[in-house]
Structures are given as C-alpha cells and as structure tokens.
Amino acid sequence: MTLGKRIRQLRKERNMTLVDLAGGKITKGMLSLIENDKSQPSMTTLSHIAKKLDVSIGYLTREGDEEWTRQMLAEADFSHYFSFPFEHIEKNILPHLDRVSQGSKGMDLYNIIRIYYRYKGEHATADEYTEKIGNFYRRIGIEHLVVKNRLNDAISLMYSQDYTEAYNRLVDSEAEVMEFKAYDPHLELEYVYLKAIFSVPVDMEECIPLANRVIELSYDMENFKYFFSANMILGYYYGLEGDMENHGKYEERLKQYLQFNSQEKYELELIDADHPITVFHVLVEDTKQRADLYEAYVRKIEAHHEADNIQSSNMAFYHPLFLLEMAYFKKDYRTVVENYKEGMYIRSAAQHPIDRIIMATRSCIYPLSLHHLGERRQAREAFERIEETIEDIKHSVFTKEFSMIRDIIFEGNRGMVPKEK
Template identity: 55%
Template sequence: MSLGSRIRQLRKERKMTLVDLAGEQITKGMLSLIENDKSKPSMETLNYIAKKLNVSIGYLTQEGDEEWTKNVLENRDFYSSFSFPFEIVEQEVLPNLDKVAQNLKGMELYHVLRIYYRYKKNHSQADSYSQKISNFYRSIGMEHLVVREKLDDAISLMFSQDYTEAFYHLLDSEEEILSFKEYDSRIELDYYYVKGMFAVSVDMETFENVLNWSIKLSYKHENFKYFFTENITLGYYYGLTGNQAQYNICCNNIQNYLKFNRQDRHEIEIIDENNPIPTFYVLVKDKEKHVALYEDYINRMKKVYQNNPDEILGRSFFKAILEVEHTYFKGEYRKVIEMYDDGMYLRTTAQHPVDRILMAIRSCVYPLSLHYSGEKEKAIKAFTKIESTIDDIKDSVFATEFYMIGDIIFEKQNDSH
C-alpha cells in the first residue's frame, strides 16, 4: 500500500473529510494530491498528518501492502503441524516480496520465509530474513522482541533437522536471552525448554538436567506451558533407561496435571491415563488390552473433533495412523499391509528428534506385519527404509524399541507376538 493510499484509508476509517484532515496547515487540494501519490509531503507535513490521524510517521511510511500480507497469513496452511505450504510460498509469496508489509504481520511472514529456506537448507537466505526481522524490531524500539527473535532463530533450525547446530546457536545467545528474564519471566522458561529438547541430539545429561530445571521453573512462575511435554519426554527417557523412581515421578506429575489442566489436546495425546507415559509403543505385553485402549482412544478423538469442527488440522493424519495400529494390535496383519502407506507416518513439517523416532517406531507395525505374514525379505526392506528416515538420530536412547523391533525382523531373537 502506497503512502497516499494509507493516508486515505486511515482518514476514511476515522470518518474524516479532506477538509477535516487538511485543517489549517495544508490545503484540501494538496492533501488530495498526496493521497493520490501525485505529490510527496515534506517531513513537516507528514508529521502534521500523522498527528491528526493519531499514528506514527513510521506507520504511515511503512513499505509493503498491509492487506495483502494479512490475507496471506490468514491461510490456515501456515499454521498446520503436519504440512508446510511450499506451494503458497513459491507461487504467492516469493513473486510478491515487495508486498510484504514492514510491520509486525510482515515479520510473521518473514519468519515463514525463514522456515522455507531452512527446509531447503539455504541457511544464508534464512539468515538474511533473521536479520531483517531483528532490524525491524530494533528500528521500532522493541528490544525485547529482538532478544526473543534470537530464540526463534535457533528454533527455526529444527526445520532443517540441524538439531546440534540449533543447540549451539542457542547457547551463543544464552546470556543475552536470559538477561531479559527480569522483564519477561516467560522467556526464561521458553529458553530452558528449547535448550533441553535440543540437547537430546547433543548431551543426554544436559537434556535431563535442563528439563528438570525447567519443570522447577514451571512451579516457580506458576506457568505450566511446557510441563506436560517435559514430563512426557523425561518420563519416556527414564522408562527406557530403567530409572523407575524418576519415571514414577513423571507419571504422577502428568496424572496430577490432568486433574487441573484438562484440555482437548490431552484427549488425543494420551492413550492410557493409568499409564500416561508408555515405555513401549509397539512391543506391548498385552495386545488385547491395547486393542480396547485404542478403541476408547479413537472414540475420544472423534468427540474432540466433533466438538471442535473448525480445528480439524491433522485429523486425516491421526485417523489413518490409529486405524492401522488398531488393526495391528488385533493381529490382522494382512489387513495392515493393505492399509499401510509409506507417507502415512511422515510429516513434511519438521519434528523434534524424539517425535521423529516415535513415528519411526510406530510405523514398524508395517514391517512387523510383513514379517509375521511370512514376507520376511519385504519386512527387512521396509524396516531399512524406515531406518533411513532417522539416520541422523538412530543412535539415540529413544531408538531402543526401534532396534528391538529390528532384532525381531532380522530374527536375532525369538518373539511370540
């Protein structure tokens, strides 16, 4: 939107005539020329118009098209956890970069572009958008957003699955980020949560210590934003490493949390409330019990989606997964083979390393079904293909069950399934 168009739009929004806005300092004719972009106002005139409209000069002179930027960001595909709008970015945004408004909404769109280039592993281009965002916040005196942008920049590296780089990038900004905790206690909690989760790919001792510290901060600030996820992840870790005491603490934390913080999302995140943090997702001991749990889980999910018809992102993703896993636990292996699709467990959006490993583990219902159906060569091939999706994190402790499944498929141990 041009300067003249913005002035005219604001004048009309305030139900002012040309005469009202012109006042005694400029003529109606001069204002008309300015609004039609046929004359550029002096700084003195611009300052006068801004005061009359009760906005800053910076707001009047910002570049780009506010309406276009706002409309682009209203597309729900930008907020999906299951897909990234590559086509929209390439067909609508990149050819119209001059339309990106230089305001807070424009910075949101720049963040989308940064993620796009992280996906493409074009880090120099992504970094240029990080710089644009920081420069904008600094130019309008919002230094706290400049600091928070450093956290967002590190998080953006997750989309290229460069977890180790993201961790050290975050450490480089630690002092500056935490210097703002006096003004914004949330930034401290955000920082330690992100640091702890990224540490999964770097140092498990740091992962454990930082997430436990973050949980203590949750109590201190009475802000339980990450409490659920932290306890689920830590509990899973303790379950895999045999630390039963700490595992029980995390399970109790989740059960107590759900008593006071029940949300719809929890209905689709926990299969068994009596055992909220499972250690095994596929190699379960009691398959009949798991069949019943899945049936209840599927019914709970249906209710959630019925009660929230506008929040359907991910429904098809989860529905397909649940149906194939439910079929597997019923022992209908041939049907699993027919239902399964290679892309079923893969998101185009980046996932945290633990999430990626869990999706790989759960997708093993397919090679296991092939194995139990006697198609052992196909089972090995399918398992190897899944393994390639977690090649960068396959040595993680969280991959324990995955390789236990591999031992079954490669017949390195006996299993009665």
C-alpha cells in the first residue's frame, strides 16, 4: 500500500474529511494530491498528518500491504517438518513481492522466501533477502535483530544441507553476538547451540564442549529450548564411542528432565522412556524386546491421535516407518521388502546432520531384509542408494551403526552388537 493510499484509508477509518485532516497546516488540494500519490509530503507535513491521524510517521511511511502479508503467512504452514509450500510461494507470493509489508511480519515473510531459495540452491538470491532483512532492522536501529538475522541466515543453509557454510557464517557473527547479547541474552544460547550442531560434520571435538556449554547456559538462563537436544547429542555420541558411563550420565539427566517436563512432543517422540537415548537403531541383539517396544509405541500414538481427533501429517509420515521397523524386528523381512518405498525416510524439511544419519540408518532395514532373504545383489544396490543421501556426512562418528550395516551387507558379517544396557 502506498503512502497516499494509507493516509486516505486511515482518514476514512476515522470518519475525517479532507478539511478535517488538512486542518490549518496544509490545503485541501495539497492533501488530495498526497492521497493520490501525485505529491510527496515534506517531513513537516508528514508529521502534521501523522499527529492528526494519531499514528507514528514510521507507520505512515511503511511500504507494502500489512494485511496481505499476514494473510500470506497464515495460509500455509512454513515450519512443517515434512512439507514445504512451494506452490503457495510460487503462485501467491513471488508474483506480488511489492505487497510485502516493511515491518516485522514482512521480515518473517522474507525469511520464508530466503528458505525457498535455499531449497532451490539459488544462494545469491537467498543472500539478497538476508541483506534486505538486515537493512530493515539496521535502518530502524534494532541492531540485536540484525545479529539474530545472521543466525537465521545460517539456519536457512540447513535447508540446502550446506553445513560447513552455515558453520563459517556463524563463526563470522560471533563477535557481534557477544556484543549484543546484553540486549538479548538468548542470542548467546542460540549461537552456541547452532555452532554445536553445525560443528558435527566439521569438527566433532569442538561440538562436545559447545553442547555442554548449551546445557550450562540452559540452567543459567532458565531457558531449556535446546536442553533436550544437547543432552541427546552428547549421550548418543558417548554411546557410540562405547563410553557407557558418560552415556548413562546424559541419559539420566534427560530422564530427570522428562519427569517434570511432560510436553506432548516428548511423549510422542520417545519409543522407550527407560532409555531415551537410543544408541543402535537397527542392530540390536534383543529384537523381540525392540519389536514389543515398537508395538506398544504404535498403539500409544494411534490412541493419542484418535482421542484428540488430530489429522497429523507427522503421524502420516512416521506411522508407516514404525510399522515397517516393527516388522523388521519381528523378522518379517518379506513384509519390509514389499512395503518399503524409496525416499520414505527422507524428510523434505531442514534436518540436523545427525537426524539425517539416523533416518538413513533406520532405512537400512530394507537392504538388510533383502540380505536376510538371500537377495544379496539387490541388498547392496539398495544400500548404496541410501548411502548417496548422506554422502556429505558419511564419515561422521554418528555413522558408526550405518558403517556396521554396510559391513554386514558387503562382507557377509551377520554379527550383532552387544545388547544395550
């Protein structure tokens, strides 16, 4: 919405005539020219109009259409784990970029557009939106939001799986984070957490102290947004390293945390509440116990969604996976082979590198089932297709189980790992 149209709209909303708004400061004719965008008011005139309309000058001069921007944000779920509204963006938003309001909601929409271009691999265009957002907050003097925008820029790179570039951009912003954390103390917590997760494929030795720092800051700030994730990462790491003492320490901390934090997301994510940090997702010794856990878990989430009458696409995505894995642990390999579909373990939304590895590992029930059925060539081909999906991070310490599965399929080693304690 132009300046003139906004002035006219506000005037009519207040049941004011041109004469009423013009007052004794400007002429009716001049005001008419301004409302029709045929003349630009001076700062003195603009100040008078804003005062008469009881709004700020900043509100009057804001570009774009606030209502349209809010509508575009409300019409799609941009934060969804398993889908991204490409069609909505391409059809309804990109052709009308002149309507994006130059306010906080407009910056939210710019962030969505930035993510869209990260998905597309069009990084130069995505960087332009990073600059647009930064310039907006810089222009209105909110410097700590300029820094927050840089963190969000790094997050956007997760959508294109450019973890190293995200890590480097975070490091470049560290001095500013430390400078402006006085204005927003949670900047430091978010920065340290993001640096920890992006350091996983870059430098695991750096990740460990960073994740521990996240836990310390969580207590200091009484902000536990990343507490669960940091403990999961560390417990999983030590479990894979065979350091069960440290693994147990982080697992016990999580169990204590879950006793007083009974959020639904944890209830629905944890297959085994007694062991919240899973070390091996497929290569377990006691397959019957794991099958029983999956069966109970599937019943729990089905009952939950039925009782609440929730049509959840999370459920639609995960439910077939749980059933498939349950069949695998019951050694019903034929069911796994017949119901597995390529790509069913790949989420379209941004994923932490560890999540990608875990999903790739879980999908290995398919080549393993082929292997157990004696279809060795097909098993190896299926494994290699899965391996391609984590090519950029396959040398991470978190691929230990994945590599063990590879040995089984390609070396004929049928050995299982020790039972988890």
